[in-house]
Amino acid sequence: MGMTKKHWSINALATEFGLDRRTVALRVGEISPAAKENGHPVWYLADVAPVLADREPPKARKMPMPPGFHALEAMHSLRHPVDKAACMMAVALVYRVGCLASSMAVGCGASCRVAYALNSAMTMGLIQAATDIGLQAGLEPWVSNSDPAIYELDAFDEVNWPNLAQIAGEVVDLDAWEAYSRQQLNPREDEEAAEPAPSRRSKKGRTK
Known part of the structure; x- marks a missing residue:
């Protein structure tokens, strides 16, 4: 009997990779979820692991603050x-x-x-x-x-x-x-x- 891929929620991914939930949500936001469970999106681990394993946010760059900030x-x-x-x-x-x-x-x-x-x-x-x-x-x-x-x-x-x-x-x-x-x-x-x-x-x- 073949094994079935497991679905991972944002909470589960945050726990697995030791990241803040908001960070996980931002990084996987552009990746299509595998399905929805209880109204919430879930992903396959293989699809999101590359962006979550990198400790630096993708395409991160320091933007200068405008005047007043x-x-x-x-x-x-x-x-x-x-x-x-x-x-x-x-x-x-x-x-x-x-x-x-x-x-x-x-x-x-x-x-x-x-x-x-x-x-x-x-x-x-x-x-x-x-x-x-x-x-x-x-x-x-x-x-x-x-x-x-x-x-x-x-x-x-x-x-x-x-x-x-x-x-x-x-x-x-x-x-x-x-x-x-x-x-x-x-x-x-x-x-x-x-x-x-x-x-x-x-x-x-x-x-x-």
């Missing part, structure tokens, strides 16, 4: 291509979302002070969302550090406030817009600033 180069946790790609996508979106939100707000009829506040709100919101998604998905660098230093201040898209003010029919007043933004996003700061300073007098009426 140089902080990622020094992160040892970003060795896996999935982690690096996810992190670069998150950073790119964070850099652009504030400018995009401001422009769309004015285009929809909002005032410049609202657009200014949305610039900060959307940027901070997306940074937090990226952190939450990264932690839930087990992605680096968020798993190792929930507040990684991956954003460069000079890489954020700049808003053309004079142009938006002209569209809105307003005069540029960045100080007033900044004050409004802080009031909307951090109302507790204004409340605490308005509260009288605590007395230095002790309960017995004597100062120390």
Whole structure:
């Protein structure tokens, strides 16, 4: 009786070759599976062994980081291509979302002070969302550090406030817009600033 070829799942291949599941999935992704078992693809070992036995990813080459992404180069946790790609996508979106939100707000009829506040709100919101998604998905660098230093201040898209003010029919007043933004996003700061300073007098009426 002839022997039948065994089917290997991604989990089984990862265990056999001592590789991460995501690495296995990337390397065998372009190889047609032999079949599907329980809805998941499986392969013959002979078909995938060549790409899995090589410890270096096929056609791997170091790509230079674009401006605004140089902080990622020094992160040892970003060795896996999935982690690096996810992190670069998150950073790119964070850099652009504030400018995009401001422009769309004015285009929809909002005032410049609202657009200014949305610039900060959307940027901070997306940074937090990226952190939450990264932690839930087990992605680096968020798993190792929930507040990684991956954003460069000079890489954020700049808003053309004079142009938006002209569209809105307003005069540029960045100080007033900044004050409004802080009031909307951090109302507790204004409340605490308005509260009288605590007395230095002790309960017995004597100062120390």
